[in-house]
Amino acid sequence: MVGPEEGSEFEKDELFEHHKVVASKGQEPLRVDKFLMNFIENAVRNKIQQAAKEGHIWVNDVAVKQNYKVKAGDEVRVLFEYPPHEDLLVPEDLPINIVYEDDVLLVVNKEPGMVVHPGHGNYSGTLINALLYHIKDLPVNRNERPGLVHRIDKDTSGLLVIAKTDAAMTFLSKQFFEKTSEREYVALVWGNVKEESGTVEGHIGRHPTNRLQMTVYPDGDQGKDAVTHFKVIERLGYITLISCKLETGRTHQIRAHMKYIGHTLFNDERYGGERILKGTTFTKYKQFVENAFKLLPRQALHAKTLGFVHPVSKEFMRFDSEIPKDMALCIEKWRQYSKNSATELGESESE
Incomplete structure (x- = not known):
């Protein structure tokens, strides 16, 4: 076992951002599941609703249910415990001490x-x-x-x-x-x-x-x-x-x-x-x-x-x-x- 921020044992407690949408100034109140259907390609509404039930849909850093009404300026994010794509480990020539x-x-x-x-x-x-x-x-x-x-x-x-x-x-x-x-x-x-x-x-x-x-x-x-x-x-x-x-x-x-x-x-x-x-x-x-x-x-x-x-x-x-x-x-x-x-x-x- 190995460890997390500030420590040891890695835990299933980190979240990966899959989608992020900021509602425009003209956004009328709209259920978050319907709102996300407009922005996520090939989205299925029942899957979005299930994600909300499991606490994976966040608005302004707070988990919300599928009936939350998105308002102008809201920051809507979909977070899961796995990365959105697999090929993340790309070598980069960056300075390290x-x-x-x-x-x-x-x-x-x-x-x-x-x-x-x-x-x-x-x-x-x-x-x-x-x-x-x-x-x-x-x-x-x-x-x-x-x-x-x-x-x-x-x-x-x-x-x-x-x-x-x-x-x-x-x-x-x-x-x-x-x-x-x-x-x-x-x-x-x-x-x-x-x-x-x-x-x-x-x-x-x-x-x-x-x-x-x-x-x-x-x-x-x-x-x-x-x-x-x-x-x-x-x-x-x-x-x-x-x-x-x-x-x-x-x-x-x-x-x-x-x-x-x-x-x-x-x-x-x-x-x-x-x-x-x-x-x-x-x-x-x-x-x-x-x-x-x-x-x-x-x-x-x-x-x-x-x-x-x-x-x-x-x-x-x-x-x-x-x-x-x-x-x-x-x-x-x-x-x-x-x-x-x-x-x-x-x-x-x-x-």
Whole structure:
């Protein structure tokens, strides 16, 4: 078994975009099944209705039934758990940052914005496309994904290990499944995290209405068990820089767990972190946060450290990466704001 975003065990929880239609400004209210019949070639209405019943038709990122009335401006998407066409794995000459490579594996420091593997509306320009150009014969995991032992989100930066042989794939995947690999992330989260360190436990599964999100089921009645250990690195006023170590590897684990405890990742659009969640109502502060969003136009999450036992030498290898420039600039901006705010507060108290 091998793993999903931010972790290990690959799960049947990702969705591939088959169709996407934005209703025009002149669109009169129309049932979504009838609406899609006008846009999907060779569509059969009962199949569209069945897709809706199974939760595969989405309007504005929310699953809808076949009787939903499409309105002007609605974004209608058809999402399934399999790719829309098979031949997605095309080698592409794309730049990738390889920090280590030998005969059986390589470690890549992925840039933010690069999708790890084709699918879900991204069928080219992915890390896998680049790796297939660099290495001709990559082993596949049980989901037919070449080289992938684990993966991280498109807008998460950081370290990934890639297997180059079947034996390495099996050996490395076992470590992720048995939780013996080492993975540390750094994240900026909204709010002042009160505890210096702590552990978040709670099953993670698909959100009941927005399947592009994961959510926490604390009673364990749904989803899969997930454990995240966190530690405060630096307090920066209305946000906190933290370290997260994964004991499990569920899709969006850090993003879902941190939101669950009230500390959504900074500028995490999918989970609501692109809004001002903590701070003042002053216009000056609002402008400051908007400028910080511009510096870091993605969720503030970086896979900083990766450790594992080498499949051949059996030595433990640990790799560390620098915080990328966009995140570093954002942290420094908040650091200066926090210092200035503390100075202003001190001066006002002394007057």
